[in-house]
Amino acid sequence: MLTNLTIKNYALIDELHVSFSTGLTIITGETGAGKSILLGGLSLVLGKRADLSHVKDNSKKCVIEATFDIAKYNLKSVFKTEDLDYESQTIIRREILPSGKSRAFINDTPVNLDSLQVLGERLLDIHSQHQTIQLTNDNFQFQVIDALAKNETILETYSASLKEFKHLKSELKTLQDKKNTAIKELDYHTFLLKELEEAKLVEGELESLEDEYETLNNVEEIKEKLSLSHSLMSNEDIGIITHLTELKNHFSKLSGYSNPYNSVFERIQSSLIELDDVFSEIENLQEQLEADPNRLEQVNAKLQIINNLLQKHTVSSIKELLQIKDELSSKVIETEGLDALISEKETAINTLKSKLIVEAESIRKNRITIIPKLSTQLESILATLGMPNAKFNIKIEPTHSFLNNGRDELQFLFSANKGGQFNELKKSASGGELSRIMLAIKSVLSKYMQLPTIMFDEIDTGVSGEISNKMATIMQQMSKTMQVFTITHLPQIAAKGDAHFKVFKEDVNNVTQTQLKQLNPNDRIVEIAQMLGGTDVSSSAIAHAKELLN
Structure with a gap:
């Protein structure tokens, strides 16, 4: 209030x-x-x-x-x-x-x-003779009927069911659209997936293949360089190890004289150990290195496959290709599983549809039961308001659509005169009559709901x-x-x-x-007396005003 x-x-x-x-x-x-x-x-x-x-x-x-x-x-x-x-x-x-x-x-x-x-x-509801459009509105008319029919609780349940029903229908359409799109793309996705699977990609192998290719493709030059390196280190006359060994022997004798000589000796000895290790690695590389035209061809072929796939999918690494492969696999699997999801969603929709039908039937039954009572109450009130021949013909017709407040269509027909034709309120009632009808309806509603x-x-x-x-x-x-x-x-x-x-x-x-x-009470007497007889208040007007107030 x-x-x-x-x-x-x-x-x-x-x-x-x-x-x-x-x-x-x-x-x-x-x-x-x-x-x-x-x-x-x-x-x-x-x-x-x-x-x-x-x-x-x-x-x-x-x-x-x-x-x-x-x-x-x-x-x-x-x-x-x-x-x-x-x-x-x-x-x-x-x-x-x-x-x-x-x-x-x-x-x-x-x-x-x-x-x-x-x-x-x-x-706040401000109502005047010129503001009766609400009265001719279907939603308001249903509100009146449902208030008397005590449909509030079941309408809330129906509304929640309808909301879920619409949500499921939306999800189903999304799945169906997804399936239609997926079917068009399935063959292409399957081809791309097969191509990636046949490549047998391993993360990080691109770098190792490129190294192997460079080695196999330049094997003769590498052999030559390794051989020269081996000679430089091991030749009896000019080999680095030979000279460094001789240098070590010289400083071995000097190392006992003082710390500076011993420090140089330890550094020579350390370098010799490192060179021996390098020499051993060169020998290992020489032993492992051999020309292999077949392997070179295999590596080259694999590199071409990988580079073609990188270019095709506009990425720069095998890791990204593997991610694309997983995505394609998911899409293919998802497409194959969409039918099951669609079937599951359709089952849920049909179950909820049955529930909605039952709820809508219950709402309709309550409405039909209460309509005679509503018509009688309205006609009785309007009779006291100077409309003794006012009659209502309220019809509820079932529809196949799920509307926001049930599955009914409403005809709220009215006749103001005896023997007159029933017609829609806005066509059969004047402005003054609509005001009195609204007053009657609000009066009835106030008994059933908090307005x-x-x-x-x-x-x-x-x-x-x-x-x-x-x-x-x-x-x-x-x-x-x-x-x-x-x-x-x-x-x-x-x-x-x-x-x-x-x-x-x-x-x-x-x-x-x-x-x-x-x-105040005295002011009211004067005001009502003026409403009765004008600004010049007579004693009879005062008496009449007091009578009305009492």
Whole structure:
């Protein structure tokens, strides 16, 4: 419910702060006093787009702030979805800056207008003769029927099943598309995979093959160089080892004289050991080296295969080729296994489809059962509102499609006159009739679900005093379970309120301002007397006002 409203620098309002309570709240005032300004400010809180022309003083910020007690509204899931902090006392603030930029906040968290509208429509319902489009909307009509049918729990189950059903169908389509694409590519992938498998690639072998190729391809030159190297080291006359051995022998005798000679001797001895090792390695290389034209051909062929594959797959290493091989293998295996996955997904979809059908049937059964009761209640209320011949013909027809709220199509037909043809509401009811129908529907709904605060904006226009009294009684009954506001010009309705506010204009420092004042009991008598007889209040008008209030 709306508990507090603050408006600053909006239209003709300089600054306004008012608190509201439960029950039926009446708002009255002369035409042009500013009731529409109040509604305009509330509409901004609900997410309506801002207009700088509504700002009273363009040099200052315009602020509209509303506090709602939402403890009974079960809105925690909405706050979670919108990523907002839940507070049982929720404050919505709208600001229009001098620059024309608009900002919105929910519990001091900045939000966009979409989030504001999502929450706003669950907190406040502003209804006038010109705002009955909701009444002709299928979703709203289903909401009415399902509220009476107590379908809330099963609709939640159905909704969850439908969400999973759509998700599985999406996954199935993805698999089927994947299969179609994979089938087209399977032959090519298989060919590439076979080519890589036949190459028998080993990570790191490219470098060893290149070394082996260079060796085999230059075997004669290598032999020659190794032979010369062997002679340089081992020749009796000029060999390096021979001379170094002789040098070692000389320093062997000197090493005993002092440390410097011994140090040189140890270095010569160390070099000789290293040269002996090198000499042995050269001999090993000579023994291992031999010309092998066949092996050279094999190595060359393997290198050509590897280089062709590297070029073909635009990579630079065998490691990358092996990765491609694994990926191709996975694709081939995946393609071969897609049928099993598709079959598994189809089974799950069929199982869930059967569950959805059962749930939808249960929803339909509850709807069909409750329709006669809804028609009777609405027709009874409308009869008291001056529409004694109003009749409803509500039809539920099954459909094969899974809709968001079941598998039904709805025809909400209406006839206002005896013997008249049934037709869609928007084609068979006038604006005034639609307003009374909406009042009747909201009245019925208030008995079955927690409705948001509702504000009726002069929906009593054009009705008689007797009917307006019935309308007021209905609003009064509704206000026992919800907060109801009504803006009215009729004293019969104004007298039924638990609280009464008057909108009026006054001149402050030669500037016209709109004010909102809560009336005390004596003020109410005068206000209702003026509504009965004009500004010149007579004693009979006062008496009549007291009678209405009592």
